[in-house]
Amino acid sequence: MAMRRTGNAVAWGIVLLLLVVPMVVLAIQAVATGWFFPQVIPDEVGVGTLGDVIADPATRAALGEGIVVSVLSTVVSMIIAIPAARALALGRIRHRGAIGLALIIPIVIPPLAIAMGLNVALLRAGVAGTTGAVVVAHQVATLPYAILVLAALLTRYDVRHEQQALSLGAGTGRVLTRVFLPLAAPAIVVAAGITFIVSWSQYLLTLLPGAGEVITPPILVLAASSGGNPAATAAIALVAAIPPAVAVLLVVRMMDTPPRWAGAPA
Amino acid sequence: MAAKRGRRALMRAPLAGRLALAPAMVVMGLLVAVGLGYAVAQSLGMLPLTGEPAVGLDSYRALAGGEGGAVDVWASAAFTLWVSVASTILALALALAAAGWIDRPAGRRRRGATGVMHINLAIPHVVWAIGLLIILSQGGLLSRVAAAIGLISEPSEFPLLVRDPLGIGIILHYATKEAPFLALIAYALIRARPRELDATARSLGATGLRRFRMLTLPTVLPGLAIAGALVIAFVFGAYEAPVVLGMDSPRMLSVVGLDLFSASDLTLRPQAMALGVLMAAAVMVALLAALAVVRRWR
Numbered sequence: 022m023a024m025r026r027t028g029n030a031v032a033w034g035i036v037l038l039l040l041v042v043p044m045v046v047l048a049i050q051a052v053a054t055g056w057f058f059p060q061v062i063p064d065e066v067g068v069g070t071l072g073d074v075i076a077d078p079a080t081r082a083a084l085g086e087g088i089v090v091s092v093l094s095t096v097v098s099m100i101i102a103i104p105a106a107r108a109l110a111l112g113r114i115r116h117r118g119a120i121g122l123a124l125i126i127p128i129v130i131p132p133l134a135i136a137m138g139l140n141v142a143l144l145r146a147g148v149a150g151t152t153g154a155v156v157v158a159h160q161v162a163t164l165p166y167a168i169l170v171l172a173a174l175l176t177r178y179d180v181r182h183e184q185q186a187l188s189l190g191a192g193t194g195r196v197l198t199r200v201f202l203p204l205a206a207p208a209i210v211v212a213a214g215i216t217f218i219v220s221w222s223q224y225l226l227t228l229l230p231g232a233g234e235v236i237t238p239p240i241l242v243l244a245a246s247s248g249g250n251p252a253a254t255a256a257i258a259l260v261a262a263i264p265p266a267v268a269v270l271l272v273v274r275m276m277d278t279p280p281r282w283a284g285a286p287a
Numbered sequence: 288m289a290a291k292r293g294r295r296a297l298m299r300a301p302l303a304g305r306l307a308l309a310p311a312m313v314v315m316g317l318l319v320a321v322g323l324g325y326a327v328a329q330s331l332g333m334l335p336l337t338g339e340p341a342v343g344l345d346s347y348r349a350l351a352g353g354e355g356g357a358v359d360v361w362a363s364a365a366f367t368l369w370v371s372v373a374s375t376i377l378a379l380a381l382a383l384a385a386a387g388w389i390d391r392p393a394g395r396r397r398r399g400a401t402g403v404m405h406i407n408l409a410i411p412h413v414v415w416a417i418g419l420l421i422i423l424s425q426g427g428l429l430s431r432v433a434a435a436i437g438l439i440s441e442p443s444e445f446p447l448l449v450r451d452p453l454g455i456g457i458i459l460h461y462a463t464k465e466a467p468f469l470a471l472i473a474y475a476l477i478r479a480r481p482r483e484l485d486a487t488a489r490s491l492g493a494t495g496l497r498r499f500r501m502l503t504l505p506t507v508l509p510g511l512a513i514a515g516a517l518v519i520a521f522v523f524g525a526y527e528a529p530v531v532l533g534m535d536s537p538r539m540l541s542v543v544g545l546d547l548f549s550a551s552d553l554t555l556r557p558q559a560m561a562l563g564v565l566m567a568a569a570v571m572v573a574l575l576a577a578l579a580v581v582r583r584w585r
Contacts, residue, residue: 032388036400039381039463040407043418046428050421058426058442059434104302105311112303122578124311127319129517129570131524133541134563135322137548141329142321161318168311180300193301222411224527225545239527242413246420246531255421258414269409273402 044262050255074256079241087221087237088264090152094159094220095213098167101160102216103209106171107201111180121172128165132225135161140229150232158230159220167216174208207275214272218265323567330560336553346557347565359537360562366537370454370529371522374461379515381462382469386507387499389474401474404467415464416531423448423456449532456532457539461525465518472514476507509581516577520570540566 050056051071053063074080108114109121127135139158143149186200202209224239231237238261245254328334332341353359389400422428430445439445449456480502488498529539538546540562547559 036385036403040403040467043415043422043463044410046421047414047418059431061428061431061435101310101314104307107300108303108305108307111300112307114305114308120308120312124308124315126571126574127315129520129524129574130319130323131541131563131566131570133524133526133544133548134326134567135319137544137560137563138322138325138327138329139318141325141334157318160314161322164311164315183300187301196301218409222413224413225541229548239411239413242411242417243527243530246413246417251421254417258417262410262414265409265411266406269405273405277398 047255047259050251051259053252056252070252071256071259074253074260079236080238080257080260083236083238083241084260084264086152086235087239087261090155090159090227090235090237091217091220091264093152093156094163095167095216097156098160098163098216098220099209099213101164102167102171102212103205106168106175106212109168109172110175111178121168124168125165127161128169130161132162132223136225136229139226140232143230144232149230150234152235154230154232155227155235155237158226159223162223162226163216163220166219167212170212170215171208174211175205178205178208211272211275214268214275217268221265221268323564326560326563326567330557330564332557336556346561350558350561350565360540360543362537363540363543366454367523367540370457370461370539371519373454374458374465374522375515375519377458377462378465378469378518379511381466382473382511383504383507385466385470386473386477387503389470401471404471407464407467408471410464412460412464412525412527413531416460416528419456419460419463420449420531423459424450450534452534452537454529454533454537454539457525457529460528460532461518461522464528465521469511469514469518473507473511476510477503480506509584512581512584513578516574516581520574523570524566 049063049066051074052066052068054065054067054069056063105124109117109124114120136158139161140149143154143158148154182204183196183200186196191199221237222239223237224243227235227237228240231240238257242254242258242261245257248254325334330346332343332345334340350360385400385404389397420427424430425445425447426442427445427449429448430439430442433439433445447455448459484502485498488502493501524541525539526541526545529542533539533542544559544562544566547555547562550556550559
């Protein structure tokens with residue numbers, strides 16, 4: 022029994038070390054005023070640098086741009102993904118496997134390959150460097166994830182709810198708005214949260230279609246990392262991690278609530 | 288009329304036919320076709336930024352020979368392959384260990400651990416890479432701990448773990464960042480298997496390790512193999528962590544590609560496109576082959 026407990030402590034230690042420590046260290050670095058070899062613990066801490074970074078108009082602009090890009094990318098992806106995932110999960114589609122694979126495989130195409138070509142195309146169309154161009158380019162990454170997550174969650178959806186409504190005389194539109202959307206709402210929220218996170222982290226698919234003019238937090242962080250001010254870099258990195266962390270908390274919460282479609286209709 | 292519609296509806300869900308798939312297929316198809324299409328066109332010398340188009344494979348030859356760009360693309364390719372495979376194997380090992388450990392009947396541990404893993408998924412790669420840099424660099428937190436317990440006295444005595452020729456920093460980045468993703472998949476696969484199997488094996492006297500080898504591994508391996516293939520492909524095309532944690536030579540392929548693309552010498556542009564096209568082709572071919580193998584194996 023004692024050995025099992027030690028084993029558990031070691032396992033927890035490894036999990037925490039691998040998953041949590043880098044973020045904790047990042048947070049310490051962000052508030053450390055001068056933290057150098059051989060100090061294990063910083064001599065002095067203060068929120069000065071963090072405050073400066075948060076007050077910096079460049080940080081605020083990047084956060085705003087990042088939120089606009091990721092929210093718009095998520096909305097566009099969900100509008101396209103909901104019918105597609107519905108068909109993949111509930112419809113009788115010939116070549117379903119092949120179509121699903123074709124829609125999801127762009128996840129693995131190196132983003133550089135597509136981002137360079139899109140940069141050229143968007144420049145020629147005269148729209149490179151706009152928020153819209155970045156939102157369009159992000160679909161390469163966000164749409165497959167949106168479809169993948171939604172289709173996986175919708176396989177547990179019970180179509181008989183809709184059939185009951187149809188047999189009671191409801192039209193297709195009413196079935197979709199009154200039965201499908203309310204029942205699928207938790208799945209849609211989970212998929213939207215994950216899509217937001219995917220969009221938020223995009224680097225090359227932001228940099229090249231954005232032609233260096235659309236600056237989101239990841240672009241700001243990478244630029245800062247070559248600057249040589251570790252505290253400021255850590256502070257910007259920390260701020261950049263907050264919106265996706267909020268999104269994932271929402272996702273985890275939603276996944277913990279049991280789906281309302283569980284079981285057959287009464 | 289209404290009755291007829293109702294009867295048909297009993298057979299299939301409304302608005303779940305091919306038409307519902309059309310927007311996704313059109314958007315995805317267009318983006319990939321336009322993105323890769325322009326890359327192919329520029330790599331072949333069409334649509335040049337300056338001068339007359341001269342269609343041919345010159346850019347591919349120049350890329351392979353390291354002309355102009357002065358890049359050893361072969362060394363970069365080997366380095367990229369090494370980093371992708373090593374980090375994926377490490378991530379898979381971590382994921383299996385973690386999934387096996389969470390899969391015990393202690394509800395609180397399960398919720399806590401899967402929660403932490405989900406949060407890890409949300410952290411952007413750039414952010415994670417900077418956290419690792421602060422810990423692993425010479426003079427970083429780990430080296431200070433080593434100094435505090437008397438193992439070293441100078442930062443330079445600490446082993447080179449980031450910006451190193453073997454890509455250890457990049458490998459550690461993707462091993463730790465992708466392990467939670469793989470562990471969540473492994474855990475979902477474990478949970479989907481009938482619980483009685485475990486109880487039966489236990490009552491027949493199988494030890495924990497044996498149950499892991501005979502029950503858990505066969506349940507998770509096919510699904511995990513596909514997820515592992517996705518991770519290899521993802522790391523193969525990665526950019527941010529190699530920039531933060533990698534050195535100038537050897538560089539990963541995406542870093543080489545973006546450098547060629549954004550070089551002031553515009554004649555290098557077709558080589559960047561050629562590299563992008565070759566990377567995309569390599570990933571697609573490898574992935575389809577892997578899928579075929581896994582399908583037969585199942």
